[in-house]
Amino acid sequence: MSVSRLSIQSLRNLESVSLTPSPRTNLIYGQNGSGKTSVLEAVHTLALGRSFRSHKHKPLIQWGREQFTVFAEIQHQGSRIPVGLQRALTGEVNFKVNGRAVGSLAELAAVLPLQVIDAHTFLLLEGSPKVRRQFMDWLVFHVEPSFFPAWKAAQRCLKQRNSLLRRDRIETSELSVWDRELSNLTQQIHECREKTIERFRPVFLRLLEEFIRIPGVSLSYQRGWDKNRSYQEVLADNFERDRHMGYTQSGSHRADLRINVEGQPAGDILSRGQQKLVVCALKIAQGYVYAQETGGRCIYLVDDLPAELDGEHRATLVDWLDKLETQVFITGVDKPSLLADWQDRPDAITRVFHVEQGTVTADVNTEQQ
Numbered sequence: 001m002s003v004s005r006l007s008i009q010s011l012r013n014l015e016s017v018s019l020t021p022s023p024r025t026n027l028i029y030g031q032n033g034s035g036k037t038s039v040l041e042a043v044h045t046l047a048l049g050r051s052f053r054s055h056k057h058k059p060l061i062q063w064g065r066e067q068f069t070v071f072a073e074i075q076h077q078g079s080r081i082p083v084g085l086q087r088a089l090t091g092e093v094n095f096k097v098n099g100r101a102v103g104s105l106a107e108l109a110a111v112l113p114l115q116v117i118d119a120h121t122f123l124l125l126e127g128s129p130k131v132r133r134q135f136m137d138w139l140v141f142h143v144e145p146s147f148f149p150a151w152k153a154a155q156r157c158l159k160q161r162n163s164l165l166r167r168d169r170i171e172t173s174e175l176s177v178w179d180r181e182l183s184n185l186t187q188q189i190h191e192c193r194e195k196t197i198e199r200f201r202p203v204f205l206r207l208l209e210e211f212i213r214i215p216g217v218s219l220s221y222q223r224g225w226d227k228n229r230s231y232q233e234v235l236a237d238n239f240e241r242d243r244h245m246g247y248t249q250s251g252s253h254r255a256d257l258r259i260n261v262e263g264q265p266a267g268d269i270l271s272r273g274q275q276k277l278v279v280c281a282l283k284i285a286q287g288y289v290y291a292q293e294t295g296g297r298c299i300y301l302v303d304d305l306p307a308e309l310d311g312e313h314r315a316t317l318v319d320w321l322d323k324l325e326t327q328v329f330i331t332g333v334d335k336p337s338l339l340a341d342w343q344d345r346p347d348a349i350t351r352v353f354h355v356e357q358g359t360v361t362a363d364v365n366t367e368q369q
């Protein structure tokens, strides 16, 4: 899976950009504000319908323009799949995969699996459980096909149950229908997550060990309710409290992934640099498990790598990315330091792009094929 052609129109300062990325390493350099992160945003937006920098699409539309367009050709198992996205100021969205309009983002996410490593990602350990849940669910979504339909149905069920809880008079028979349904779906979601994390944990711990010596690191999955009781029991026991609060307090929507060091949250113990390394190991481990389970490759977008890690750890990360044999887009301000990490890798097909005031040009001199 890789992007073999990318064209971007009217996205931030990228007026009209067209590039032919390498199926492996793409190094993007340029001054501050030149448009490097915007190139990554274009790829991300295409895969997930939104940028990793902003959940809103309006800031992405170039000032004075009505809409932005991103188009790509995805190389997948010997065939090329055209994928296009257009988003207008009016809110109108137009997604196309293979010339066919698609309604759901899930379809696009399946075509273009993506991982981002940027300054924001490094907050994974300190952020709310929601951030880690989303991180975990990325992999679950890709490796457990029954997960997404169950998750979607559970969201609907939960909404219904919560609105019932807020009513003055609650029909217990009506509530018990939703409880049963929610309970079944929650169990399915939990099983998918648990199974996935069991496969993910050893890969993550092994990578981390190669990267940095932090003794006593553990990763545990929390299902979101008391594990000694069935979810249906928990719902029944918590009914009065849920009613008082007006929402369902326990469940798969409260699940978390805990990363501890000697039994304490990693975010409270590790230095900022060590946290970055742990997050890198988490992100790379997902790529490994994804490849193991699906045979596919996910694309990595790495924003401003040299600014985030020291030389030695950057080299290890580059080594991992290289071993993943996947497509990578890496940005950096300084060309020599960006290139230095990828030297002495004769089999890596590296393409270098220079971004200058919203225009992107392939750096022919450094292109190795």
Ligand SMILES: Nc1ncnc2c1ncn2[C@@H]1O[C@H](COP(=O)(O)OP(=O)(O)OP(=O)(O)O)[C@@H](O)[C@H]1O
Residues within 6 Å of the ligand: 011, 012, 013, 014, 030, 031, 032, 033, 034, 035, 036, 037, 038, 039, 058, 059, 060, 061, 062, 063, 304, 333, 355
């Ligand atoms: N909607 C928009 N329309 C036009 N220009 C925009 C819009 N949104 C942001 N910009 C500008 O686009 C430029 C691209 O920013 P981008 O973040 O991609 O730069 P960068 O090369 O990643 O910089 P840095 O090295 O500082 O991270 C910035 O100069 C920004 O001010």
Ligand SMILES: [Mg+2]
Residues within 6 Å of the ligand: 036, 037, 038, 303, 304
């Ligand atoms: Mg940037």
